[in-house]
């Protein structure tokens with residue numbers, strides 16, 4: 001029996017359309033083998049939406065995403081739109097899309113591929129075998145807490161204020177996503193907080209500990225964020241799944257990304273309680289190489305694999321895409337961002353063709 005999926009496709013700006021074409025072709029190639037039937041529904045977001053209809057997230061786009069099983073997003077933005085006022089910027093479209101779909105969980109894997117170990121900024125013996133996932137809370141914490149602003153004290157001095165706040169409900173829902181994610185991996189979950197200093201972190205820690213009773217098969221540990229940052233650089237192999245709040249997650253996921261050393265390889269997923277998730281590469285629209293067939297499509301292809309695993313519950317199809325990616329790298333094919341001596345330089349399109357040949 002065939003399973004049909006409606007996928008909203010937001011190709012966006014810069015290298016977005018090129019890497020999207022490769023990604024959709026990969027999904028088309030894999031569909032029959034796993035009895036999947038994809039309907040790809042394109043919609044506008046970011047700079048191309050501003051040019052076409054005057055706003056970065058048209059209502060029709062949000063509506064189309066809501067009616068889909070998942071959203072595949074490439075990249076948005078570019079210098080052309082940088083001088084617009086904030087509400088009209090491409091990035092505002094992305095924030096509104098996340099808010100509009102209630103995406104409170106951001107999943108960012110960092111995996112060292114043996115074929116690319118020399119691309120890392122750390123020593124090969126430190127990063128070999130690293131395969132971790134950061135689960136970051138995305139819609140709460142200090143980025144959204146009230147009060148916030150720059151106020152004036154009684155003595156007339158300016159005082160900047162932000163508030164780190166989490167309700168038990170907010171911690172529980174990100175905690176559940178994290179435990180479920182750990183279950184699909186090595187069943188080790190490390191919760192990162194600053195409970196020795198912050199009350200909000202004490203609540204976070206208490207809720208995670210209480211929740212762990214429902215996941216006896218997952219091993220839960222806790223680390224203070226300063227220690228976690230150090231451990232990530234010193235011995236990243238010890239981690240499987242990490243769960244943390246918005247601010248700590250922002251910082252730790254960038255550290256984790258740099259372990260792998262190659263921005264063109266990093267996928268991400270943003271998930272809500274129900275409804276479609278958004279699957280997108282970590283990198284931006286790379287205007288410097290747009291339209292030149294130089295972009296590395298693998299971050300978006302791997303985002304499509306995350307869509308299959310975490311959005312559509314098709315783990316076998318996800319694994320097939322990931323393995324094809326490895327095989328193509330194993331054969332020595334590299335886009336220019338990954339190129340090292342002895343490898344075979346290919347463009348975006350040719351990389352896609354190699355992937356499909358592999359599948």
Ligand code: ATP
Nearest residue numbers: 077263264283284285286287288289295296297337
């Ligand atoms: P944003 O603010 O959207 O994150 P940015 O300017 O910070 O954008 P990117 O657009 O990711 O960052 O580009 C950073 C650098 O990495 C650029 O030199 C770009 O060419 C390169 N780059 C980004 N993505 C890719 C890719 N898929 N393949 C090859 N090079 C890439």
Ligand code: MG
Nearest residue numbers: 282283284285
């Ligand atoms: Mg950036």
